Amino acid sequence: MAVENLLDYVNQGLFYKAVVEDGSDIIFIVDYNGNILYHNPSVEDTLGHAPDSLIGKNFFNYIKPSTLKSFKSEFKKSISKPYDESIEFRFLCKDNSFRYLEFNSINLKHKGGVEGLILDCRDITQRKKDAEELLRAQKAKEQFLANMSHEIRTPINGISGMVNLLSETNSEKDKKQYLNAIKNSTESLKVIINDILDLSVIESGKLKFEKIGFNIRYQLGAVLDTFLYQSKEKGIELNYSIEPEADKVLLGDPARLNQVLINLISNAVKFTHVGEIRIDVSLLKKKNSLKYIQFRVSDTGVGIPTEKIHHIFDSFTQADASVTRRYGGTGLGLTIVKELIELQNGTIHVESQENQGTVFTFMIPYEEGDTTDLVHPKSSKKFSETLKHSLKDLRVLLIEDNDINRLYAINILKKWNCIVDGAENGFIGVEKLKSGEYDIILMDVQMPIMDGYEATRTIRKTFEDTKSKIPIIALTANAIKGDIDKCKAVGMNDYLSKPFHPEALFKVITKYIGVEKKSAESNIKKLSQQTKLTNLDYLRSVCDGDLNFMNDMVQTFITNTPVAMNELQKASDKSDWEQVSKLAHKLKPSITFVGLEKAKSLVKKIEESAKEKTGTDQIPGKVNELSSLAQTALSELRVAMDNKFK
Known part of the structure; x- marks a missing residue:
């Protein structure tokens, strides 16, 4: 059929011209050679080309050159079919950009003997962008999972290997080394898990900030x-x-x-x-x-x-x-x-x-x-030294199904002189509560037979007043707000996320044990004063009670000591004993001012050994010991400054 006949076909409205011109789809009519015979107004809306401006031009000239060969191949296939669908291509817009389109075609030769195609096109640019972004995100997550697999396996392999070595050695030195390696590996695992949990909470929009x-x-x-x-x-x-x-x-x-x-x-x-x-x-x-x-x-x-x-x-x-x-x-x-x-x-x-x-x-x-x-946290070292004295005779019911977790918690509690009773699941825990007396319950959440939620509901609803009001602390690996809210909704008083540090367990217990809490805090205060490395009495007398003067002196120590210790460490590493002697001598007055008695004899030994060049093989170890004392002293002095030296 001639081109004139094809135009007659268009003008007669045999393809519902009114619907086409009012619709949102982009409609082209092209002959078998790609010549454009008609396009509807949506071409301008989407591609920017004015009405009728493309009529008489060739469709192929607007296809992205790098894809033209494959497009012509698909177009040729469409000519041989009565219908075709989902053919993707990129079409040149008025502003010289290319948009992703997709056409479904109707072959007019099969309808009315006309050698042409109706191309019903849709803009799929956003869909393509979404697909590309999804692919990018998928690749990133695949890389992330590969990283995670490697990162998690590494410390787990380390723990497994060290446990095997630990079981085979009788050397105390080796045991200490293997235990340190296990501790470092578990810390690495905690970092990875905490990162994932933090991101999960942030993305859920449930993260809350303290003030x-x-x-x-x-x-x-x-x-x-x-x-x-x-x-x-x-x-x-x-x-x-x-x-x-x-x-x-x-x-x-x-x-x-x-x-x-x-x-x-x-x-x-x-x-x-x-x-x-x-x-x-x-x-x-x-x-x-x-x-x-x-x-x-x-x-x-x-x-x-x-x-x-x-x-x-x-x-x-x-x-x-x-x-x-x-x-x-x-x-x-x-x-x-x-x-x-x-x-x-x-x-x-x-x-x-x-x-x-x-x-x-x-x-x-x-x-x-x-x-x-101000809220002043306590030094972790001093804190841990006092824990075993703080919870004597506290009766604890530990309901936990995991043998290792139960052993870990029981050992911590027994070191604090608690009386501990263990249960493998909520049902056994509830039965033990019927016949026993406890001051506090530590409750795992996910357990067989009866989980922590059901056990807590049972305790709150079926026991008499005294036992129904026992503080229940959830032990949960799910430290996400929704899980925490669920724990509190069933009647738990508080929660502790696993794996937990002994300090965190002590802190949450002492929130709920009444008189024992005050006693514990009193012991902490009393014993922490006894175990302080620094003593500011001498400085206080020198400054005649002038707090500003004391503040300046302590601040000078805090500012200068890390620099001096770094210099001492470098000199020791280089075996520059003359410099070591000078730096140790320089440190002595400031150590005296802050009452760091344990360091006085140590720094004197370092100075004398370096000066006389005797026992120099022991100097690096002594410098490390001095550095450790200095770090603890710095922490104590910062707290003292914040407390206005009270």
């Missing part, structure tokens, strides 16, 4: 203390500065600030092999009652490639897949950091140059507070 008083100097000091050993081991300087205007009492969530700082400093330590890591804190601006605090974490590490820096905060990604193999990690840390900062109305950005270093700068607004808002 309590804290001091940045104290928080930052505590965080940096955890990295002193790693930085010393690598020979990296770890320094910080805080502007006086930022060194105030603030109201916010110090635990989440610690989490951000730990992630950023951990990365800096991981990727820095020489040079310095520095944290600078300043007041960016002040508006009404808000202080906009800026943190700058800089390092002299390997840096981030320019093409990778824009993806550094993406989930499941790191700057390079090889990073995971070389350094480990989940690829979630910086994602979590960014989310935590932005959920507190803050901002973060990164600057980096390969082989020169990286700078992360973040800002969080905090309300101003005062000293009455």
Whole structure:
């Protein structure tokens, strides 16, 4: 049939022209050679070409050149069929961009002997973008799962191997080494699991932030203390500065600030092999009652490639897949950091140059507070030393189905002189409660026969007043808000997420044991005073009770001691005994001022050995011991400053 006849076919409305022109689909009529004989108004809406502007032009000239060959092949197949569908192609728009389209065709030769096709086209650009994004996300998650598989297997293999070695050795030295390796592996596993849980809670929108008083100097000091050993081991300087205007009492969530700082400093330590890591804190601006605090974490590490820096905060990604193999990690840390900062109305950005270093700068607004808002955490070392004295004769019912978890908890509780009774599931626990007397119940949630929820409901509803009101603490591996809410809804008083640290268990128990709690706190206070390394009585007498003078003296010690210890460590590593002697001598006055008695004899031995060059093989060990004492002293002195030396 001639072209004129095909146009007559169009103009006669035999393909429902009115419906076509009013519809949202893009309609073309083309002959078998690709010449465009008609297109509807939707071509302008979607592709930008004016009405009738493409009539007489060839359809193939608007197909993306790189795909033209395959398109012509599909078009040829459509000519041989009465109908065809879902043929994808990319069509040139008026603005010279290409959009993804898909056509279904009707062959007019099979309908009315006309050699042409009606192409009913749909815009699938968004669908293609979604598919590409899904594919990208899928690949990222596959890479993430591969990383996770590797990351989780590594510590598990380490634990398994060390347990086997532990069972075969009689050497106390080897046992200690194997136990340390097991502890390090479990800590690695906890980091991985915590990252996944944190991201899950953040993405669910259920993360809540505390609003309590804290001091940045104290928080930052505590965080940096955890990295002193790693930085010393690598020979990296770890320094910080805080502007006086930022060194105030603030109201916010110090635990989440610690989490951000730990992630950023951990990365800096991981990727820095020489040079310095520095944290600078300043007041960016002040508006009404808000202080906009800026943190700058800089390092002299390997840096981030320019093409990778824009993806550094993406989930499941790191700057390079090889990073995971070389350094480990989940690829979630910086994602979590960014989310935590932005959920507190803050901002973060990164600057980096390969082989020169990286700078992360973040800002969080905090309300101003005062000293009455402060909450002072206790030193973990002193805390653990007092635990065994604090819960004597406390009657505990531990309901836990996992043998290892039950053994772990029972051993902790017995060290604290608790009277412990164990049960393998909720049913046995309820039966034991019928005949026994307990002060507190530790309840696992997921158990066979009767789970923790049902056991708690039974206790609350069926027992007499005294037993029905016993505090019940959930032991749950599901530390997500929905699970926590469910625990409290059935009548549990509190929860503890597994795996838990002894300090966390002690803290939650003492919240609910009444008189025993006060006694425990009294013991902690009394014994912690007895076990303090520092004694400020001498300094107090020298300063004649002038607290500002004392503050300046202690601050000088806190600022100068880490630098002096780093220099001493370097000199010791280089066997520069003359320098070791000078530095040890220089440390003695400040150690005397803060009453660090345990360090006085140690630093004297270091000085004399180095000066006389006798017993120098023992100096590195003594320097490490001195460093450990200094770190504990720094923590104590920061607390003393925050408490105004009371």
